[in-house]
Amino acid sequence: MTDTRIAVIGTPGKWSTEVLADHLEQRTGFRCVVDMADVVLELETGILRYRDVVLNELDGVIIKKISETYSPAADDRIRMLGSLESSGVRCFSTPEQVGRLINRLEGTSALAAGKVALPATRITESTEAALDVITLFGKAILKPLYSTKARGMEVLNAEDGTETNTGKLNAFKAEHGLFYLQKFVNLGGQDLGMVFLGGEYLCTYARVGDANAWNTTIHSGGKYQAYDASPELIELGRRAQACFDLSFTTVDIALTDEGPVVFEVSAFGGFSGALKGCGIDAAEKLCDHVLKELENNP
Structure with missing residues (x-):
């Protein structure tokens, strides 16, 4: 005590x-x-x-x-x-570093600058340019700059036609403004959460999606499972989280047909995935880490 x-x-x-x-x-x-x-x-x-x-x-x-x-x-x-x-x-974590991840564009821009593998991404205010991106990608995910757990995201398919997609884009723009479009990647029914504490690797869990949802978030019915990550995959997660200086974080990684890509680094990280997927009490470990930091560097 x-x-x-x-x-x-x-x-x-x-x-x-x-x-x-x-x-x-x-x-x-x-x-x-x-x-x-x-x-x-x-x-x-x-x-x-x-x-x-x-x-x-x-x-x-x-x-x-x-x-x-x-x-x-x-x-x-x-x-x-x-x-x-x-x-x-x-x-x-420090407010400055947390703030870099509240806005999706700032966070993924830092990852891109760090040469971390990401899905192809385009940013524009132009509806016409956004339609061209949808055609280029074939299928795109339209994401609000401020959101978590896939809330507010939409899947836009080039096969739906210009009129349909224009209507969706205009409705989105009226609420959110800027278009953040990311190429739709096949998750294979799961993506990964890689957990880091003080910059050190802790564990990896998988989120296995509900068959009726396009994303694997727990919010959309996904379930946690343990996952044995390879050294190469851990290194990808390590490079992603190293773009920031966070006390505790989770790196979201997808295993695609073209290789693994990072979706985002969490501003806060989640405890539930580490506990349910890996049997690790990350909250306890974060508490120990913070107390040690305060003792060694008051």
């Missing part, structure tokens, strides 16, 4: 947030789950308050979830936590 005071930035009542808070409480005797919707930043003093807790007086915070849904508003919360970090409170 230590007297270290660490809060969890997350969603009160959600399993992944509460299990992390449970482990911290067991080791430190302190428990605080912070809902960013109730945080107040005093700009003139730099103080952040959550109810009766002054966050600036803590030893650290673990950013488990910044928002239930990604949106430009999540960027504002990241900036608030950046103020907390500037006051000397250690953040795991």
